[in-house]
Amino acid sequence: DTAVSQTPKYLVTQMGNDKSIKCEQNLGHDTMYWYKQDSKKFLKIMFSYNNKELIINETVPNRFSPKSPDKAHLNLHINSLELGDSAVYFCASSLALAGSFEQYFGPGTRLTVT
Amino acid sequence: KQEVTQIPAALSVPEGENLVLNCSFTDSAIYNLQWFRQDPGKGLTSLLLIQSSQREQTSGRLNASLDKSSGRSTLYIAASQPGDSATYLCAVRGSQGNLIFGKGTKLSVKP
Numbered sequence: 001d002t003a004v005s006q007t008p009k010y011l012v013t014q015m016g017n018d019k020s021i022k023c024e025q026n027l028g029h030d031t032m033y034w035y036k037q038d039s040k041k042f043l044k045i046m047f048s049y050n051n052k053e054l055i056i057n058e059t060v061p062n063r064f065s066p067k068s069p070d071k072a073h074l075n076l077h078i079n080s081l082e083l084g085d086s087a088v089y090f091c092a093s094s095l096a097l098a099g100s101f102e103q104y105f106g107p108g109t110r111l112t113v114t
Numbered sequence: 115k116q117e118v119t120q121i122p123a124a125l126s127v128p129e130g131e132n133l134v135l136n137c138s139f140t141d142s143a144i145y146n147l148q149w150f151r152q153d154p155g156k157g158l159t160s161l162l163l164i165q166s167s168q169r170e171q172t173s174g175r176l177n178a179s180l181d182k183s184s185g186r187s188t189l190y191i192a193a194s195q196p197g198d199s200a201t202y203l204c205a206v207r208g209s210q211g212n213l214i215f216g217k218g219t220k221l222s223v224k225p
Contacts, residue, residue, distance in 0.1 A: 031211055041152075041201065045212040056210055090157065097211045100145040100165050107157040 003027050004106035006091050012112045013081055021076045021109045023091030029104075031055075031097045032074040034066060037088040037108070046089075049074050050097040081113045116141045120204055120216035127194055128224050135189040135219045137204030142182050145207040149178050149189050152201045152218070161202075162189070194223045 004025045013019050025032065033056075034046040048056040052068040063079045078085060088108045095101040117140045127133050137147070146165050150158040162171045162178040164187070170179040177190040191198060201220045205213040 033212060035213075040217070042217050043203065043205075043213075043215040045214070048210070048212050050211070056212055058212075092213075094211065100207065102146075102148065102160060102163045103207075103213055104160070105150075105158040110155075 004091055004093055004104050006089075006106040006109050008109060009107065010110050010112075012114065014114055015081055015083060017081050018077070018079045019081060019111070020078070021089055021091075021111070023074045023076070023106060025072055025091075025093040025104070025106075027093060027095075027104065029093040029095050030071060031094045032068065032071075033092040033094075033103070034074065034076050035090045035092060035105075037090060039087070043090070047074075047076075048097075055097060078111075081111075083113050086111055086113045116144075116206060116208055116214045118204060118206055118214050118216040120202075120219050122219060123217065124220040124222075126222040126224065129194060129196060131194050131223075132190070132192050133194055133221070135191070135202050135204075135221070137187040137189070137216055139185045139187075139206050139214075141208075142185050143209070144182065145209070147178075147180055147187050148205050148207070148213065149176075149187075150203040150205065152203060154200075158203065191221075194221075196223045196225050199223050 033048045047066045049068045091106040092103045149161045164180045175192040201218040205215045
């Protein structure tokens with residue numbers, strides 16, 4: 001009964017490959033997010049979606065493309081992977097965009113690009 | 115642009131001490147503030163959520179305060195234990211719904 005789940009947990013791939021990370025929440029939330037935690041452990045927003053609509057695209061290279069097939073899912077596809085993409089990617093959700101709701105985080109996906 | 119700063123970056127204390135972690139933010143127009151804990155190689159565990167209209171929240175040995183007008187929050191940990199060793203992250207919720215994080219305080223509690 002995990003609230004926010006991500007797959008895979010670990011992803012090791014070579015430069016130039018294309019990969020996807022999946023996120024699902026079973027909380028009935030409207031809003032979902034992708035955050036990136038870099039090698040210095042700094043967490044920063046990448047994207048947010050509300051009811052399947054893109055709200056935030058925070059100066060992320062267009063090699064990153066989020067897709068939200070429904071409110072419960074927000075997947076992250078990355079094309080032409082680069083060494084600098086190595087990081088931990090966290091998915092999160094909150095009840096709604098407006099208002100002051102708590103965010104719930106998934107366990108993270110550790111991406112290593114070699 | 116909202117910026118969140120956490121001081122100190124690292125802290126080492128003997129078991130049993132009470133301690134305070136500090137968080138400051140530059141724009142007082144926040145919706146709420148969350149404190150998280152992150153263990154090495156793990157995800158984020160939400161500890162406390164303080165709404166912008168609140169002054170403090172308590173959970174067990176943890177107490178978080180918020181002074182929105184001065185852009186500051188503190189996380190007080192009473193009677194620290196080795197199991198409290200982790201990185202503590204402060205984050206404020208902005209107008210677009212996303213969280214803006216500080217760089218964290220790495221806490222080590224020595225037995």
